[in-house]
Amino acid sequence: MNPTSASPTLSPETAAPEARGVAVTVRDLRRNLGGRDVLCGLSFAVNPGEIFVVMGPSGSGKSVLLKHLIGLERPDAGVILLNGRSLQEPDTLQHVRVAMVFQSAGLLNSLTVAENVGLYLAEHRLQPRPEIRRIVSEKLDLLGLGGEEKRYPSELSGGMKKRVAIARALVIDPELLLYDEPTSELDPLMAAVISEEIVRLRRRSGVTSIVVSHDRSLAFAIADRIGLLHRGEFLVVGTPDEVRACPHPLAQKFLNA
Secondary structure: OOHHHHOOOOOOOOOOOOOOOOOEEEEEEEEEEOOEEEEEEEEEEEOOOOEEEEEOOOOOOHHHHHHHHOOOOOOOEEEEEEOOEEOOOOOHHHHOOEEEEOOOOOOOOOOOHHHHHOHHHHHOOOOOHHHHHHHHHHHHHHOOOOOOOOOOHHHOOHHHHHHHHHHHHHOOOOOEEEEEOOOOOOOHHHHHHHHHHHHHHHHHHOOEEEEEEOOHHHHHHHOOEEEEEEOOEEEEEEOHHHHHOOOOHHHHHHHOO
């Protein structure tokens, strides 16, 4: 059975005209690590409010690409533009709000759920404490986690940890939200819940979402477009139907494995 044909259908809608997400443009991105070309001249664009999924097998360059998109790594060549501003310019991230949901959730075990979600605002003193509590409560309610503020990460299921991580990313009202393997280590039911959350957040806020994953079910359920990455190059970039129909043997091997 082709696993993509059995994927749940969440009907990702075309972003509304009022979408406030960031336009992302990547041109000829190249990176060599340890003598191996990991990114080999990648070029693609993501529209404001779009859900763009970068899919591919392990070792294809997905995680390295994600680190470049958030500014944790600098390319050997090429450019990344956020709303036309180069990410290599030091002040770009002062003009564009970017947040990331880490694969492992990345919660601090010594802090409560509320403290984890509000950590960035509190550490940088961006809001008074009553306002931080209000924002944290609002984001937790949005993710169906109202009433969980005083629990610790060790008391949460894997799916709840993922939702707390999403809530933490939302406190800055991001215009670009990056997800690193958001359904890894989750059972199919909870993976479907996280998939629904990604789509629902886009519908509510118009945020641009870039999702890095090897999960074919997730990709075909939520994506407006998919880039299928193999050894640092895209085999195909297109809608889910266009990716399914890609005749490239390596694409078909991955999709039907």
